[in-house]
Amino acid sequence: MNANGTMGPASLTSQVNTLKGWCCLREVDQQEGGGASSSEGGGGFGGGSGSGGGLSGAEEYFTRTLEEGGGADLDALLGLADCRARAFDWNSALEALNRAVAVAPSFAPALVAKARCFAGEANS
């Protein structure tokens, strides 16, 4: 079982990578609040395995988890969608979210994220 209890067991490395990805996103949020350029990243959680921080770092961590776990880790898929939506790449975000919904069709947060993505696309 992975963190969301929806799929088979995720390796410890995958769980760490996903967690690092979310930490990068939180860091981006904080930098955004402080006026720093979020898309360029600011170091911080870039430590280890050669990944940088910021959005690109987060995306890399989530991608690694997905590559390792067969692309079905719900948490990593949501994270990946978040990264892409932050870059206004709505189609890619929706692609990731569709995969998430396919993994767990009744997982409300994925459905909400999808709704927000569509609404975002409508407004951009």
Added chain:
Amino acid sequence: MQFFFKLTNLTDLNLFISAGQNDWVSAEQAAERAVTEDRNNVAALRLLALFTATHPPLSQLGDGGRGGSIASSIGGGDADADDDDDEDEPDGRSSSGKKGGRSSGKKRATVAQQLQTLASVMEKLEPNNAALALETAQLFSGLCLEPRHQGALEVVGHMFRRALDLLSSPQGGNFASLASSSASSDEVLAAATCDLAQIAVQRAAAAAGIGASSNSSSSGVVLRYASEAMDLYRRASKLDPSNTKALVGMIQCQVLQGSMDDASEQLEMVKVMSDGEAPDAKFLLLECRLALYAAQRDKARSAATGQSSSGKSARAALRLLEKAAKVHKRTSRAAAKGAWMGELSQGGSAGGGSASSGLCFAERAMVGAQPFVGLEIAALYLSHCEDTDPSGGFGPPSSGATSSSANGSSSSSGGRKKGGGGASSGVAGERGDALERALSVAKDLIGQVPSLVEAHFLAARATLSLDAQHPDSALKLLKRCLKVDPGFAPAHLLTATIALDYLGNPRFAQQALDTALGLDFSVRNDPKYHLARARVLAAQGQSEQALAQLVDAADILTDLKPADRAALEVGKVAL
């Protein structure tokens, strides 16, 4: 050529709305599914309420896609030709959405009902989350702009009050320090109090009517809301004396209360205090309203002394309006581009809870768009045009010298009657520019909030003034407006005017006037209503009753705008 190009753009309006609508319908479906899985999901409930507040059901958006002219259908007294047109929907995600969504016939809950549900879920699941209450209230307060939204505004006001209570409590104090490192809790409280005051201002503005002129008589309802807002702004100013929003809000209340001279003095003081800081669109609009008031006062003085007015104040007002429009456009764009979809992960393992704070991209963009500012800009542009047109833009059709000679603005009324000769229908010069700007702002608003009936109405007025020979576009907009809110009396009134002036159908005009009166009795206080009624009577050969109607109107209405007074005079002469 440029004029033709702009009208062609207007015909794309339906496509423009539908394009955004596609994604919104998909969003609505996804949110509905989320609510099915988790009926207490705050984010999904909020998105659904946002959709309802901003979008009419799809069945209300079709208009004449089968090529049927509304004007001809009205003229012939036929049934609607534009109901539920499916053909003109572009391909895309919404086509599937249309079949499954709430738009397929299932009755949609009102915004007020949805907000009530959302508020109770928030109180149940997040009883101490001041940030959530505050940002949800902020989101909807900017969207519930019309009289039909009074119920929704009530709920929004309740959310603001709850947020204020929480902010004043120890937990709220924690939030205040967390929300922004530089803001003190008093500053946060003052800002929230200003938001609550803004609700009262909106209610006052809705009661006064869109584009209400600064010197219009203030009704009891308007005064009550204005005084409520004034108290709140005073409280906010006490909490944070440096809060310019509170100072500007107080001036806005003075304008609503009719204390124009006091408002002008206060405005000058705030300008000095702001120390060269670039003013926002709201401040510029306030300045513009006061300049318009000064212009009208100058005009009245000149008329009394028999001298010609310099028009300096009017030009200053127009310049301020243009500046406000530019600032508003820039800030709306910046809001749309800068708003981030930060809380995509909400509810996920890293999101921390089912309803943590944070608006999504679409919600933040909606807050930043400030539709009420756009609405006021469009209304003021039109008001400016009507002040320069003796018939108020909607007087009787040109029949010789009657309407064309009164103020030198013959271009707006010449050749207005159906099939009326080859007179130029375009409007040139400053007035034409102002009309085009009003139309452009109204179009942007319709794109952002397709259910905003007042934007449709303003667009219809601008379209009609711009292209007097083709009232179809204006009628389409009015029809859409009435589909969203059948009780919107001004649209019935304008429909009657078009039926009379452009379609030569007094029977239909009378029907529209009766409907307007049946839905909103206060329409009797509008001189345009009496003018239209008199002209219907005249068209039916009842000249004496028509004249009596006009005399009654002139007697009853003592506080007329110059344009309205002139329109009555023009009507009398025509009769």
